[in-house]
Amino acid sequence: MDVKLISYKQIIRSVQGLFLALAPPAGWLLIRWLQGQNVWFEVYQNLGLYLYMLIGSMVVFGCIGWYIGYNETVVGQLSVKDSTTGLFNIRYFRSRLVEEVSTAKRHEISFALIMLDVDSFKLINQQYGHTIGDEFLVAIAETVTKTLRSNEVIARVGGEEFAIILPYCSIEGAKEIAERLRQAVSLIKLPVDEHTFISRTISQGVAVYNKLETSDLLYLRAERALLAAKQQGQGKIVLDEQGEQDNMSNI
Numbered sequence: 001m002d003v004k005l006i007s008y009k010q011i012i013r014s015v016q017g018l019f020l021a022l023a024p025p026a027g028w029l030l031i032r033w034l035q036g037q038n039v040w041f042e043v044y045q046n047l048g049l050y051l052y053m054l055i056g057s058m059v060v061f062g063c064i065g066w067y068i069g070y071n072e073t074v075v076g077q078l079s080v081k082d083s084t085t086g087l088f089n090i091r092y093f094r095s096r097l098v099e100e101v102s103t104a105k106r107h108e109i110s111f112a113l114i115m116l117d118v119d120s121f122k123l124i125n126q127q128y129g130h131t132i133g134d135e136f137l138v139a140i141a142e143t144v145t146k147t148l149r150s151n152e153v154i155a156r157v158g159g160e161e162f163a164i165i166l167p168y169c170s171i172e173g174a175k176e177i178a179e180r181l182r183q184a185v186s187l188i189k190l191p192v193d194e195h196t197f198i199s200r201t202i203s204q205g206v207a208v209y210n211k212l213e214t215s216d217l218l219y220l221r222a223e224r225a226l227l228a229a230k231q232q233g234q235g236k237i238v239l240d241e242q243g244e245q246d247n248m249s250n251i
């Protein structure tokens with residue numbers, strides 16, 4: 001899983017470190033002042049020493065702040081990300097879906113949910129092993145991420161199952177995006193050796209947020225649509241529009 005090279009936590013902790021760096025020279029000057037010394041004269045006379053103390057402290061405390069910020073970022077990302085694909089995990093996705101539902105209710109807007117499942121994925125593990133299976137999952141995650149916009153939320157919610165939130169999206173928009181995903185994933189050719197490449201189709205269930213429903217109900221509708229798609233064969237897209245199902249692959 002990639003960790004962001006620079007995060008706002010690293011910057012905040014480094015700035016805190018820099019402020020902390022003022023403490024050693026300031027503390028020393030306080031002692032000198034309490035001893036009855038003229039601190040301005042003291043600084044003037046020992047400018048080199050004070051600059052050395054200040055810059056040294058800034059470097060040390062700044063680096064410590066940067067390191068603490070980095071660790072906080074890693075821990076933060078581990079709690080919301082899937083370690084294999086780097087996508088969001090199901091725990092984060094569930095809470096994000098609740099947020100999206102409340103935003104949609106408040107502003108009376110719509111959004112779509114796509115559940116996506118890789119067809120016959122088990123065979124990849126059985127024929128080539130789990131490492132290649134993992135590599136294929138990563139390839140799917142990368143392709144889906146590239147195909148979607150940055151405001152669209154992608155998560156791995158099961159072994160070979162992914163979920164996507166499409167903000168401000170109508171049923172027609174979701175239909176187009178599902179079709180785009182289907183085509184993009186079908187182009188993946190993961191090399192196993194010189195002559196062997198792995199390709200798979202995906203099945204998708206699509207549901208659009210229905211006024212007043214809960215996130216659980218929306219998730220359930222999208223999952224049911226996915227199940228219907230699986231039952232119809234491979235590479236199918238099934239739409240659940242307020243309970244009404246529509247097989248887009250036949251359009």
Ligand SMILES: Nc1nc2c(ncn2[C@@H]2O[C@H](COP(=O)(O)OP(=O)(O)OP(=O)(O)O)[C@@H](O)[C@H]2O)c(=O)[nH]1
Pocket residue numbers: 084117118119120121122123125129130131132133134137158159160230
């Ligand atoms: N490589 C790898 N395999 C996983 C991971 N998590 C789950 N799996 C495997 O994914 C497979 C899922 O199998 P199924 O649910 O039968 O799915 P499928 O073979 O795609 O069958 P259909 O969905 O019916 O097309 C199982 O063999 C799991 O062991 C993982 O993180 N890495």
